[in-house]
Amino acid sequence: MFQTFDAPSRSGPIGARLAALRAVLKKAGLSGFVVPHADEYQGEYIPAAAERLAYLTGFTGSAGAAVVLTEEAAVFVDGRYTLQVRDQVDGADFTYEHLVENPPHQWLKSRLKRGDRLGYDPRLMTLAEVRRLEAVAKAAGATLVPVEENPVDAIWHDRPAPPLAAVSLQAEPLAGEAAEAKIDRLRAILGEKDVDAAIIAQTDSIAWTFNIRGGDVPHNPVPLSFAILRREGAPSLYMDGRKLSNAVRDRLAGLADIKEETALAADLGALGASGAKVLIDPNLTPEALARAVSAAGGNLVEGADPVSLPKAxxxxxxxxxxxxxxxxxxxxxxxxxxxxxxxxxxxxxxxxxxxxxxxxxxxxxxxxxxxxxxxxxxxxxxxxxxxxxxxxxxxxxxxxxxxxxxxxxxxxxxxxxxxxxxxxxxxxxxxxxxxxxxxxxxxxxxxxxxxxxxxxxxxxxxxxxxxxxxxxxxxxxxxxxxxxxxxxxxxxxxxxxxxxxxxxxxxxxxxxxxxxxxxxxxxxxxxxxxxxxxxxxxxxxxxxxxxxxxxxxxxxxxxxxxxxxxxxxxxxxxxxxxxxxxxxxxxxxxxxxxxxxxxxxxxxxxxxxxx
CATH class of the missing domain: 3.90.230.10 (Creatinase/methionine aminopeptidase superfamily)
Incomplete structure (x- = not known):
């Protein structure tokens, strides 16, 4: 079977986890913390190691968020999950909120106070999401604080290991176009937009561009990875090298510079230091990646993921x-x-x-x-x-x-x-x-x-x-x-x-x-x-x-x-x-x-x- 039918816990450890998280937040000097249903790659479906929202609340849907404050906590879901969330999440621990009608930044408007410090993980939130929280925090006289280590991870002692599924090649007769031709088309798009490079943070965009598939995410045949496309020169592809067989590595090496994900931050900093104009999609790019470019002096150009329309x-x-x-x-x-x-x-x-x-x-x-x-x-x-x-x-x-x-x-x-x-x-x-x-x-x-x-x-x-x-x-x-x-x-x-x-x-x-x-x-x-x-x-x-x-x-x-x-x-x-x-x-x-x-x-x- 490609799915399981295990029932998530609705009570018991959830209350204890919430108390443990508040203790970690207090020690870090934070008044609250935002927990999105997201991983570093901003996919709708995420690996078990990134299911922080489910671990903390019990909610297992594919879209949602939670905000934990000192005395109050809420879980946010859209219209698909209004019944499911009540079955899975104890109302004694979290209030139920509508993700679209009353999203976290709106809910926080009446709750943040002057001097509060609201934490978030910049790797898990897009630039657009962080901007909305920043506006609310500023209006309340509070501070939005990026964290280096996610506090949920500090209490998640049996957190699964990150996935390491093998990467495969999507044959050209099925893809209908060689990866070289796709990369050339994307370079032309970067030229039309007058940018030097683009950060690609969507795993399906990367899989489509390089004609590869993976198995890191349940039900979605994509490898967890990042990429930098350049108007001039080879793109860079960042992923755990243990996923690559010799044959796949050889093929990809003819298309891009293959690097470990640990090299991404330095490369983004180098792009910024060179004064490059870097295209990012603010609705898809983690704030941490955008900040790595801008902090080094780079120029961020906001626009849609250049792969999304060609892929569609x-x-x-x-x-x-x-x-x-x-x-x-x-x-x-x-x-x-x-x-x-x-x-x-x-x-x-x-x-x-x-x-x-x-x-x-x-x-x-x-x-x-x-x-x-x-x-x-x-x-x-x-x-x-x-x-x-x-x-x-x-x-x-x-x-x-x-x-x-x-x-x-x-x-x-x-x-x-x-x-x-x-x-x-x-x-x-x-x-x-x-x-x-x-x-x-x-x-x-x-x-x-x-x-x-x-x-x-x-x-x-x-x-x-x-x-x-x-x-x-x-x-x-x-x-x-x-x-x-x-x-x-x-x-x-x-x-x-x-x-x-x-x-x-x-x-x-x-x-x-x-x-x-x-x-x-x-x-x-x-x-x-x-x-x-x-x-x-x-x-x-x-x-x-x-x-x-x-x-x-x-x-x-x-x-x-x-x-x-x-x-x-x-x-x-x-x-x-x-x-x-x-x-x-x-x-x-x-x-x-x-x-x-x-x-x-x-x-x-x-x-x-x-x-």
């Missing part, structure tokens, strides 16, 4: 790999859905058993296809009944629930294959659904179809499209508390920037970008609904009678959508036509790879809606 615009080889991966994954998913339909109605099936079975189908299908399952792309969200209403629910031995007739079962999962990354959500009725379930599911489906069929001009952003996925819900006074879509990498991170479909999605969508389309609805204590496919932004094409060409989406994901949950009376003729055409494509594509019960299920599940 997938080339034809990458798109071909993703299509293969999604056909393979569709076969595994259909086998799973057929097994679920035969097994769940009789009772006895649990969320963990279903998650294990789905992973087994993926592993088996990958072996048959010659592309083994290398990882899952995130912990499978396997939620029955009320657990499905927890947006990023993580099933554990303590929460494992039976999947029973009369419930909705939500399964959000994905795979990492060498040729692509998948992410799919399906909601399945176990037995006969209620009228309310059918109404809500159909409204979610209408939003999903509206986004799938959207046509839009060049320059359109995800924020402009987000409304399409919500309109049918809004008309009934309903909504969901998460974005509609995120970018997806190719055998890289399942959550990839810079584009997204959400109220905050300000980056224009461009051809080759891959995003998720996942509207949902969640009734606390009852059920959750989400329908997710991955989609590719297609080049603009002419529309008969139109004035200008328009982009559209190609749907990558191939798996049946539960027809028993659809209320046809709520669907338009065009929506029904889209669903029938999608199901016909799913059937035609997957049928040759299925047999017996799975094939029978596929044929039945992809019949026209009104047949």
């Amino acid at each position: 615009r997938k080339n034809e080889a990458e798109l071909a790999g993703m299509r293969r991966a999604h056909r393979r994954d569709g076969v595994a998913m259909t086998r799973f859905l057929a097994w679920l339909a035969a097994t769940a109605p009789s009772g006895g099936l649990t969320e963990i058993a279903a998650a294990k079975k789905l992973e087994a189908f993926r592993a088996e299908t990958g072996e048959e296809d010659g592309q083994p399952l290398l990882e899952i792309s995130f912990d499978t969200i396997s939620g029955a009944g009320p657990n499905g209403a927890i947006v990023h629910y993580r099933v554990t031995e303590a929460t494992d629930r039976a999947i029973e007739p009369g419930q909705l079962y939500l399964v959000d999962s994905g795979a990492q294959y060498r040729d692509g990354t998948t992410d799919i959500t399906r909601t399945i009725a176990i037995g006969a659904p209620t009228a309310e379930m059918r109404d809500r599911f159909t409204r979610v489906l209408k939003g999903h179809i509206a986004l799938s069929t959207a046509r839009f001009p060049k320059g359109t952003t995800g924020a402009q499209l987000d409304t399409l996925a919500r309109l049918a819900l809004w008309q009934a006074g309903l909504d969901y508390d998460h974005g509609t879509g995120h970018g997806v990498g190719v055998f890289l991170q399942v959550h990839e920037g810079p584009a997204r479909i959400s109220k905050a999605g300000t980056v224009p969508l461009e051809p080759g970008m891959i995003l998720s389309n996942e509207p949902g609805y969640y009734k606390t204590g009852a059920f959750g609904i989400r329908i997710e496919n991955l989609i590719i932004v297609e080049p603009p094409s002419e529309i008969a009678g139109g004035d200008r060409p328009m982009h559209s989406f190609e749907t990558l994901t191939l798996a049946p959508i539960d027809r028993s949950l659809i209320e046809p009376a709520l669907m338009s003729a065009d929506e029904i036509a889209w669903l029938d055409a999608y199901h016909a494509r799913v059937r035609a594509t997957l049928q040759p790879s299925l047999e017996s019960e799975a094939l029978e299920f596929l044929i039945a599940a992809t019949q026209p809606l009104l047949a």
Whole structure:
């Protein structure tokens, strides 16, 4: 298994850890300390050695923070985790706050006092985050204090060792472009921006640039590393040399100067001392790295990570790999859905058993296809009944629930294959659904179809499209508390920037970008609904009678959508036509790879809606 189902501790040692941290802070002369869910590389998913937030609070979600003051402490999570945090974190130790609506710097405004000293780890916080804290501290007459040693580490006596997974090369036929060509393109971007160098702190940006992959982070095939790109001369790549085989080292040595991470600070200082203009992304670069340049006299130029857009615009080889991966994954998913339909109605099936079975189908299908399952792309969200209403629910031995007739079962999962990354959500009725379930599911489906069929001009952003996925819900006074879509990498991170479909999605969508389309609805204590496919932004094409060409989406994901949950009376003729055409494509594509019960299920599940 690529995930575990261990239950985190909710009480007991958490209170003792909080007291121990306060003792360390008092000894250091600090009035408080900020604990982000972050590592030095600012990834969404982090290795066990960096899970300081989970160690201190018990909260295991992928986004959050905590602030510990002398007499008060709070844990901050976004809308995906408002239910989960209450299950995992004791309210006697931490108050619960919304990470977006009342982030740490806002919460601190009414709590910091003149003379307070608020500590933070500059390696774990971006320049933009530190600036927000600095402004609050200055207004209160307090001081923001960078620490040399993280105080959480001082009390974390059984902290795991940092990961040392082997680095591998991503073959050029899969990458679609040689690393030399990518580096040349990036040099040209630095020239356009009139900078001498750029700090690259995002591990997926580094992996894409050098055509390498790793295994340091659960579910994300990236090596923990840093890089400096230079407009003139070879880039520098900083990582633990023990991760490199002779063959990989030889290949990388032809591209860059390979150094240990311990050399990074001195090299940044040398860049600063030379007066270089250094590009940094303030939202992605740890403050410690930016400070190393500026303190030595360098000129920081703020802008977006120069790798992010080239990486997001997938080339034809990458798109071909993703299509293969999604056909393979569709076969595994259909086998799973057929097994679920035969097994769940009789009772006895649990969320963990279903998650294990789905992973087994993926592993088996990958072996048959010659592309083994290398990882899952995130912990499978396997939620029955009320657990499905927890947006990023993580099933554990303590929460494992039976999947029973009369419930909705939500399964959000994905795979990492060498040729692509998948992410799919399906909601399945176990037995006969209620009228309310059918109404809500159909409204979610209408939003999903509206986004799938959207046509839009060049320059359109995800924020402009987000409304399409919500309109049918809004008309009934309903909504969901998460974005509609995120970018997806190719055998890289399942959550990839810079584009997204959400109220905050300000980056224009461009051809080759891959995003998720996942509207949902969640009734606390009852059920959750989400329908997710991955989609590719297609080049603009002419529309008969139109004035200008328009982009559209190609749907990558191939798996049946539960027809028993659809209320046809709520669907338009065009929506029904889209669903029938999608199901016909799913059937035609997957049928040759299925047999017996799975094939029978596929044929039945992809019949026209009104047949």
